[in-house]
Amino acid sequence: MLRPPTRTKPVRIAFQRPVSVTQRILLGTAAWVMFLGLWQYAATADLAPQRLFPPPTQVIATLETLFLEQGFHADVLASLRRVGISFLVAFAFALPLGVLMGAFPVVAAFFNPLVSPFRYLPAPAFIPLLLMWLGAGDTQKIALLFLGVVWFLVTLIADHVRSVRMELIETALTLGASTRQVLIGVVFRASLPGLVDITRQMLAVSWTYLIIAEIVATTDGIGAMIMRARRFVRVDEVMAGIVMIGILGLLLDLLFRFLHWALFPYARQRSRKL
Amino acid sequence: MSAEFGELHVESVSKRYSGNRRNAPPRLALDSVSFDLSRGGVGVLLGPSGCGKSTLLRMVAGLETISEGRITVSGREVTGPGRDRGMVFQTYTSFPWLTVEENVAYGLRINSSATGRHGGVVDYFLERIGLAPFRKAYPDELSGGMRQRVAIARALANQPDILLMDEPFGALDPETRWQMQELVLGIVHKERMTVLMVTHDIEEAIFMGDRIAFFSHGPGRVRELIEPTFGGDERRLDKAALKAIPDYGVMESRILQMMREEGAAARAQTA
Ligand SMILES: Nc1ncnc2c1ncn2[C@@H]1O[C@H](COP(=O)(O)OP(=O)(O)OP(=O)(O)O)[C@@H](O)[C@H]1O
Numbered sequence A: 001m002l003r004p005p006t007r008t009k010p011v012r013i014a015f016q017r018p019v020s021v022t023q024r025i026l027l028g029t030a031a032w033v034m035f036l037g038l039w040q041y042a043a044t045a046d047l048a049p050q051r052l053f054p055p056p057t058q059v060i061a062t063l064e065t066l067f068l069e070q071g072f073h074a075d076v077l078a079s080l081r082r083v084g085i086s087f088l089v090a091f092a093f094a095l096p097l098g099v100l101m102g103a104f105p106v107v108a109a110f111f112n113p114l115v116s117p118f119r120y121l122p123a124p125a126f127i128p129l130l131l132m133w134l135g136a137g138d139t140q141k142i143a144l145l146f147l148g149v150v151w152f153l154v155t156l157i158a159d160h161v162r163s164v165r166m167e168l169i170e171t172a173l174t175l176g177a178s179t180r181q182v183l184i185g186v187v188f189r190a191s192l193p194g195l196v197d198i199t200r201q202m203l204a205v206s207w208t209y210l211i212i213a214e215i216v217a218t219t220d221g222i223g224a225m226i227m228r229a230r231r232f233v234r235v236d237e238v239m240a241g242i243v244m245i246g247i248l249g250l251l252l253d254l255l256f257r258f259l260h261w262a263l264f265p266y267a268r269q270r271s272r273k274l
Numbered sequence B: 001m002s003a004e005f006g007e008l009h010v011e012s013v014s015k016r017y018s019g020n021r022r023n024a025p026p027r028l029a030l031d032s033v034s035f036d037l038s039r040g041g042v043g044v045l046l047g048p049s050g051c052g053k054s055t056l057l058r059m060v061a062g063l064e065t066i067s068e069g070r071i072t073v074s075g076r077e078v079t080g081p082g083r084d085r086g087m088v089f090q091t092y093t094s095f096p097w098l099t100v101e102e103n104v105a106y107g108l109r110i111n112s113s114a115t116g117r118h119g120g121v122v123d124y125f126l127e128r129i130g131l132a133p134f135r136k137a138y139p140d141e142l143s144g145g146m147r148q149r150v151a152i153a154r155a156l157a158n159q160p161d162i163l164l165m166d167e168p169f170g171a172l173d174p175e176t177r178w179q180m181q182e183l184v185l186g187i188v189h190k191e192r193m194t195v196l197m198v199t200h201d202i203e204e205a206i207f208m209g210d211r212i213a214f215f216s217h218g219p220g221r222v223r224e225l226i227e228p229t230f231g232g233d234e235r236r237l238d239k240a241a242l243k244a245i246p247d248y249g250v251m252e253s254r255i256l257q258m259m260r261e262e263g264a265a266a267r268a269q270t271a
């Protein structure tokens, strides 16, 4: 890029030194160009048979074919639906529990011993149980995705709500607010930006469980497509599926970043300062 | 007992903190403290660090339980926080998601079912604290002094019987601090509002206080009640003139002397 020489600042490496937006974009793009370039080079340099290690250009072409000729969008929608429903259910369950645990130590003292150990149980370990209880259908997959995030959601929400400054609560109380008004109008309201962040982060976790959920006895979904492609050793399709998951995850992340920015104008300045 | 609006009575109040929270044995923070204010009076709690000033203020606010004795405001016994006792904290407490205007209106909004009827009160206090041009700004865009003004206006707009302030100007630079003292005194005198405030600043205590309770170190007791009556109401007009009054210097050095004694006693206690 050509820029006036006076404005070009060298990228210096120093602890905690902020990086300008242009520099960030340039550096980020450079990393991707390097990664894709290396991949392309390695794949076309005959280190391995191209069938087992296709270059990025072919993966993109395959992705296009998948959408145009093989109805891949139906798989994508099926996956999105599973993540969406399971996350909504998990959030609806975790929100009241987490808020109450965060706001009232008594509630936390009751539920914490119950919730904490569950976080350490890997959700995939429940697959056999879920298969026996719920069969091989969608309910089982949604239940697995639910189990994958719900305990983390409860803990993260509770921790975040607990961090609402006591002075804000006490100020509201001395202004005559009732318990309900403090809970909803101050504690919950103050936590909202953080809740959007937690949603964004945990959606990423849910997204990583998707493949595990769809590997087991599934006919549709991105994961099912990947497993089908594996059977026919279509490495390009497997990679296209993985790329698709990455793209969707990134888009979801951006969507929630945008929501945070649009919904909480007052929090913008602070995040820039921090 | 007939009590006038805005009267404060602190009657032989003690506070015992159970030690579990700080891995310490139960300790007496306040020992049988009494203190009265009539309507429109400005009370100041002064004393060495850790003598229980904040504790007493928080007990009047209803944010801390009372171990012994009783506190009444406008004749009603304090049992918990309520809108009749507004509080201004030392740290910034503006609700970050509300604009300046919405912050000031917060108390009125939650206390009245009819919304929008209190525009006049909010406008009046925004005007008084000089933040009318910033009404649509969020607290994050304000300086520390401005945020503290918002907190004071928010407490005043809610029309409490008594205004409680815990080192409200502690974080401000001397110039802003001095402006805020005059501003608050002006409003408080106009509204005939009772005020109880904590400060470390002797000058602030003499300038603002009608009655100063000087606390001795732990367990906190009222060591001396001081009423700076010299200069009449005129001592509030001009700080330079106040300092020129000989009585001011006498009172200041007497309080300084007490501060030194209490500080030495505290050090001896912990040593
Ligand atoms: N929640 C608490 N639990 C136990 N002890 C406490 C608690 N709050 C205060 N104390 C103790 O009570 C005593 C009085 O504290 P307080 O905060 O009222 O002092 P203060 O006069 O406001 O001091 P400062 O001028 O430093 O603000 C201190 O010794 C303090 O350690």
Ligand SMILES: [Mg+2]
Pocket (backbone or CB within 6 Å): B053, B054, B055, B166, B198
């Ligand atoms: Mg204090």
